[in-house]
Amino acid sequence: MEGAGRLTTGEGQGRSLTSVLERLAELEKEHEDVVRQLSDPAVLSDQRRLRDVSRRHKELEPIVVAYRSYRRALEDLPAARELYSESSGDDREMLRGEIDEIEARIADLEDQIKVLLLPRDPNDAKDVIVEIRGAEGGEEANLFAKDLFDMYSRYADRMGWKLEVLGSDPSDMGGFNEVTFSLRGDGVWTRMKHEGGPHRVQRVPVTESQGRIHTSSATVTVLPEAEEVEVDIDPNDLKIDVYRSTGPGGQSVNTTDSAVRITHLPTGIVVAMQDEKSQIQNRAKAMQVLRARLLKAEQDRQAAELSQQRRSQVGGGGRSEKIRTYNFKENRITDHRIGLTLYKLDRVLMGDLDELVDGLVADERSRQLRGEDAL
DSSP: OTTOTTOOOSSTTOOOHHHHHHHHHHHHHHHHHHHHHTTOHHHHTOHHHHHHHHHHHHHHHHHHHHHHHHHHHHHHHHHHHHHHHHOOHHHHHHHHHHHHHHHHHHHHHHHHHHHHTSOOOTTTTOOEEEEEEEOSSTHHHHHHHHHHHHHHHHHHHHHTOEEEEEEEEEOTTSOEEEEEEEEESTTHHHHHGGGOEEEEEEEOOTTOSSOOOEEEEEEEEEEEOOOGGGSOOOGGGEEEEEEOOBOGGGOBOOSSOOEEEEEETTTTEEEEEOSSSOHHHHHHHHHHHHHHHHHHHHHHHHHHHHOTTOOOSSTTOOSSSOSEEEETTTTEEEETTTTEEESOHHHHHTTOOHHHHHHHHHHHHHHHHTTOOOO
């Protein structure tokens, strides 16, 4: 097929054109089967199965639409070339323009298909749990953690996501020692996964009387939310403590033992929740976070076996380790992983994160197309 020789995928040397077209044809057949299942009463009556089938339909639809357009363009090109060879005068010029347009459309569709065929992140369909902690910088780090939480809350509003605070530990001056929340909605993992890591802030703290700029940091961890069936937790591996919840400065805010601390003995992972007045609710939220941490730990272990170069999201949380710098004096934000600097920090803090997120997503796809590890 002429005009289709560029269609390969980012897997080292790339697939041959024939194998890619065969793969596309297989996906088209699967798409047709999925469409049939969506009208099957047995599927419609099973909420979990319907969710899985609907999710697969959403994944396949853009691939099949692009493939069918690509196939039509490939069929149109030889006919246009034949007419061109038999034409003369104004007709020949018009047909030359039509051929150029078809070839450009084929090239554009090839690029689209290459991206659509990239290996999918297994967490793409998952919601996320985000943990933000003040790191280096004392109370200023905790205030920055609150700024980050507010930024993501506004971004969630812009994206139409649902945010639920699972647990928080407020600091004395209104910041957060730690805050944990879930985000639910379309594209949550794809848009949020690159936010994990140390975030550095440069500004004059409210506690600074001399007007000097300080550098502080907060860490963000982004976890794919795990369903119960994905993580098998043996109740015998859990140590569960209950205690009285406290507020900032250690003040008691509850007269009953409603706070819950769960320790997963095999890994040493500890999750504590105290925001709810009910011990049962705090325990449920703690288990939700524990499942997410265990799933992420297992995924990290598997990834580490494939690549010893894989970076940890949080690192040490130090000021010198950073994925992003927020400079208030210059209204500047810099993402160090992709070398992107924007002079609109005020807008980013109001939830306008799209330019940063789009750059990170595009960089990940570019690395995949080149056969490199993503960030």
